[in-house]
Amino acid sequence: MTMLLGGAVGAAFACGLLLLVATWARGRRPALYDRVAPYVRDVQPDAYAVAQRGTWGGLLAPALAWAGERLGRLLGGTLSVEQRLARLGGGQTVAGFRVQQVLWGVAGFAVCAGVSLWWLVGAGASSPALLVLCLVGAIVGVLARDNALTAQVNRREQRMREELPTVADLLALAVAAGEGPTAGLERVVKVSHGELSRELARVLADVRTGTTMTRALDDLAARTGLASLARFAEGLAVAVDRGTPLVDVLHAQAADVRESGRRELMELGGRREVAMMLPVVFLILPVTVVFAFYPGLIGLSLTSGT
Structure with missing residues (x-):
């Protein structure tokens, strides 16, 4: 047992040392992406955008670009996305936004998959229902990125x-x-x-x-x-x-x-007038009524008791 533990620690140390050496060597010379990107960025600007995030990004960039293209065909609304991106500024394109939607959908699927796994192990829920939950999480992630873009545009224009x-x-x-x-x-x-x-x-x-x-x-x-x-x-x-x-x-x-x-402030105040009345009607007014009638109720109870 001690030998196995020592071997595992030694292997982990060797892997960490190799990673350090590889990172140092890669940082000393420009990567392939850095040498090729200036010549292909104007042709395919977003297909390799994720490759800037490291090795895994370079491996997953073509798959993410393909998934983003398919998602765009499925959802549609490319003109609306272009208009919002133009209003947002920053030079982001529709292809890059679709890739971000795919990543948000994968994140939502992963979160729901973790919850489903815990639910399956702990409560023994049915697998089809958990699969539907994971799909719903992916859809919510994709739609959440679209809503986040709209919110960013509104904040910027404000x-x-x-x-x-x-x-x-x-x-x-x-x-x-x-x-x-x-x-x-x-x-x-x-x-x-x-x-x-x-x-x-x-x-x-x-x-x-x-x-x-x-x-x-x-x-x-x-x-x-x-x-x-x-x-x-x-x-x-x-x-x-x-x-x-x-x-x-x-x-x-x-x-x-x-x-x-x-004028917009006045209109906003008029729209919020009803919302401002909710705490008054459902919180302050009941407390006031209780404070007004509670002493009388106590007095009546004491009188009836005597």
Whole structure:
């Protein structure tokens, strides 16, 4: 027994030493993926995205890409996913998102499989029901990734809505100081940090690559999901195209966004009014009634007892 234990410890130590040596040797020279990826990334950008995560990622990347493609054909909605990814920014493609959905589905299946195994061993449940539970877990994982994308887009657009009045005022100040629209956008992007500044940086990148300012602003208005930001980009594009004074347009846009924010707050308060009444009706009011009538009940019980 002692010899077996010693052999197992020695084998584990040898395996760990070999892993350390292999990792050190691999870190000294670029991997095959690092040498080949720059030449094939524009052809198949997402098929090998998982390969950056190590050896297992390189082995599983083709299978995950195939599974993501099949999942996309099964679910459909590619146009909706493209629009949400464009609104999210970051340059992620539909193929990469489908691979993430596959991974989330595998994670949901694994969690339900662990619960099913514990249930099968402990309670002796039927195998078909547990298999259905695992399938449900995989479906929930896939749908959860889609809902997470929608939530990310909504949070990003909420931050952009909050940043828009300040950015419009900064751009108005820059233009009033004598700078042109492009120079004013560059100054605003340099001094501000946020989601809207990243979108404006994307507009500037399009302008530097030869796109006109009007076309870049129209593209911004087309890919955003915010009506206020779309009006801001369209108004700025029209002002640049027709030579309208930008300062007045930008101040009007900022005031319009602030008024829209106040209106949305009022609408949100109206929708939450019923929800705010629930704790009052079901928690505070019963406690108040109990405190009001309990002394009288005690007095009546004492009177009847005497």
